[in-house]
Amino acid sequence: MRSTSSTYRTSRTGRRAARTAAAVAAGALALSLTACGGDDDKSGGTGGKSTESGSSLTLPRLDGTTLEVAAVWTGDEQKNFKRVLAEFTTRTGAKVTFVPAQDPIVNFLGSKIAGGQPPDVALLPQPGAIKQAVDKGWAQPLGADARSELARNYSQAWQDIGKVDGKQYGAYYKAANKSLIWYNAKVFENAGASEPTTWQELLTTAQTVYDSGVTPFSVAGADGWPLTDWFENIYLSQAGPEKYDRLARHEIKWTDPSVRDALTTLAQVWGKKDWVAGGGTGALQTSFTDSVEQTFTGGDQPKSAMVYEGDFVQVNIGQTKARVGTDAKVFPFPAAGDTAPVVTGGDAAVILKDSPGAQALVKFLASPDAATIQAKLGGYLSPNKNVPNSAYPNEVQRRIAKALIDSGDDFRFDMSDQAPQSFGGTPGKGEWKDLQDFLANPSDVAGAQRRLEADAAAAYGS
Known part of the structure; x- marks a missing residue:
């Protein structure tokens, strides 16, 4: 969804994970999302302590300390995070101000x-x-207390993603499961459509929905980052983990046949203008928020039946008044190749002004105590393995969270987030713009590859 340098490497376990590991993770995701009957997993079986059960987390008194925390979060996400910061104030006495970032x-x-x-x-x-x-020279390394909290609560891969040259600078407070497709349950019921597990089945489901009189997909083309996520899921599934890692590091070119194959597959949806709400032109004017609204407003005759994006879609669904798990359901991104993909993203807390207060705040954010507060409020997913599964407010979220934790280190981080910002994380430039152009003209696979490679080469300096 957004940036990194060419020297970035994924975790040691992530690098060596092969197709079989991806298959296990994808299988766990599919099983947990589609399981029917039986008791929900509400036990908090990861072994962590919630704030209700009594916390062992020790934080210093920080009376008189003032802190500022910046994030690109708005709406309910910002409001819910402020609840977490308020708890930190209650425990330490520090005054914390949220700074909205662009x-x-x-x-x-x-x-x-x-x-x-x-x-x-x-x-x-x-x-x-x-x-x-x-x-x-902006970021400061995490201190011993924050690193210790991370080691207690996070898998090695999630710790490693926050490291630079072997030093821990980031603590991943928030995660995203970005291998999900959400759908209007009433539309599927009326059409007699079923949840697909393969790409070919997805195309069949889309045709079934179209034949019932509803446009199958809403694509958030106005925001470039959802387009990169579409590509990444298809590419990981078709090309496999090793090539995914190599493309993320620009060790293979975007003119590689594996990229051609993924774009050609993607064009099977984007190139059917009757399958995309508003066609290519309309999709390029559709924001991420609009894409969710198009799918979950209008009763059983919405503008679209399905929308692709991560678990965070639940926040936007809630704003449409549709009920997650009833009106709005979800299935794992279908396998376009040998295995279904498991792509993640996330937000890491990084210290810019080193102080006892900043170190204590990051330690708190790395604890199950902080994550449990926001988990209960919905629309949030934590990579912290000691957050009780019961903290998530509905069955869908509990299953998504369990699948993420059960995948351990066998996942791939969002590819565009691993690219230099000028290529993978800037509106109107690089991969975002190149895929918007491809959405406008999905028949020009070769042209899209050339533009992607030219922009990647410039950004990576190769």
């Missing part, structure tokens, strides 16, 4: 730092942004 956040932080007013902590949405902050 995207890309690295540019926003650069302006704040140039003006002599950096926030104490920033939530960065890309591994590449963390590295940029380190390279510019």
Whole structure:
């Protein structure tokens, strides 16, 4: 969804994970999302302690301390995070102010730092942004207490994603399961459509929905990042984990046949204008928020039946008044190749002004106590393995969270988040713009590849 440098590497386990590991993770996701009957997993079986059961987390008293925390979060996401910050204030006495940031956040932080007013902590949405902050001398390493909290609560892969040159700079507070397709349950019921598990089945389901009189997909083309996520899921499934990692590092070119294959597959949806709400032109004017609204407003005659994006779609669904798990249901992104994909994203807490207060806040954000508060409020997913599964407010979220934790280290982080910001994380430029152009003309696969490679080569300096 947004940036990193060419020197970034995924975790050791992530690099060596082969197709079989991806298959296990994808299978766990599919099983957990589609399981019917039986008791929900509400036991909090990961073994963590919620705030209700009594916390062992020790935080210092920080009376008189003032802190600023910046993040590109709005609406309910921002409001719910402020509840977490309020709990930190209750426990420590520190006054914490949330600073709304603009995207890309690295540019926003650069302006704040140039003006002599950096926030104490920033939530960065890309591994590449963390590295940029380190390279510019902005980011400060996490102290022993915060690192210890991370080690207790996170798998090695999630710890490693927050490291630069072996030092821990980021604590991933928020995760995203980005291998999901949400659908209007009433439309599927009326059409007699079923949840697909393969790409070919997805095309069949789309045709069934179309024949019932509803446009199958809403595509958020106005925002470039959802388009990169579409591509990444198809590419990971078809090309496999090793090639995914190599393309993320620009060790293979975007003119590679594997990219051609993924774009050709993607064009099977994007190239059918009657399958996309508003056609290509309309999709390019459709924001991410609009794409969700098009799918879950209008009763059983919405503008679209399905929308692709991560677990965070639930927040937007809630704003349409549709009920998650009843009106709005979800299935794993179908396998376009040998295995179904498991793509993740996330936001890491990074210290910009080192102080006891900033270190304590990041320690708190790395604890199950903080994540449990926001998990209960909905629309949030934590990579913290000690957050009780019972904290999530509905069956769909509990299953998505369990699938993420059960995947362990066998996942792939969002590819565009691993690219330099100028290629993978800037509106109107690089991959975002190139895929918007491809959405407008899905028949020009070769042209899209050439543009992607030219922009990637310029950004990676190769």
